[in-house]
Amino acid sequence: MTTASTQLAAASGLMSLVLFIVAVGVLALLAGGFWMNSRVKYNESPRPRPEEQPKLPPDGPVREVRENRESQEVPQTPKGGRPLTPYELTNMDSRPSASKERPRWSRGSSGSFGGGGLGAH
Template identity: 80%
Template sequence: MQLAAASGLMSLFLFIVAVGVLALLAGGFYMTSRVRYRESPRPRPEEQPTMPPGGPVHEVRESNREASEVPRTAKGERPLTPYELTNMDTRPGTTESKDRPRWSNGSSGSFGGGGLGAH
């Protein structure tokens, strides 16, 4: 019965916990304001980036790129590991057409889209 009875000590403990939580929240707001004060100011409108004199920059069309050949190992040598195949460069494709392959008409081009894909 005594444990279930209201205690002034329990009320005091809950009040101290509530004050502690409020102090943590106030400290968080204070720390946030200090960090914002140290940040550099936002750029003014005249400091914003401007468009280049030649107008907007457009995409450069290049022929499709082809991967370099994978180096071959001589018979009897150990195979190359993936770590030895880093920095595999690409080169411009040999095809003269600069058109990218497109999906056929009427096809979504997605896997399982029902179309035949690029042909």
């Protein structure tokens, strides 16, 4: 072992002082974070009391409504007319369908793309 490596391996008082100051700095940052968090929580509005909690409607819980919906038809372009741009189309709403029969997938198909079925053949 050379003299230079022995001196580098020896504990340096300056190095331990730097590590101590870094540790104190990290602890000060953590303490400051806890202090700031407590200030923010103190300024928040209080939690709602039990009597302020939402209550069920008198008729009980709201149930799911199932209905078939139809979209509006896209306006047809007259012959020789210019096609409509997306900006000229209105918001295409939907309306309740007159038919109460639910649409079904073809038999033997899972209905999803890549679902493993043979598809509509």
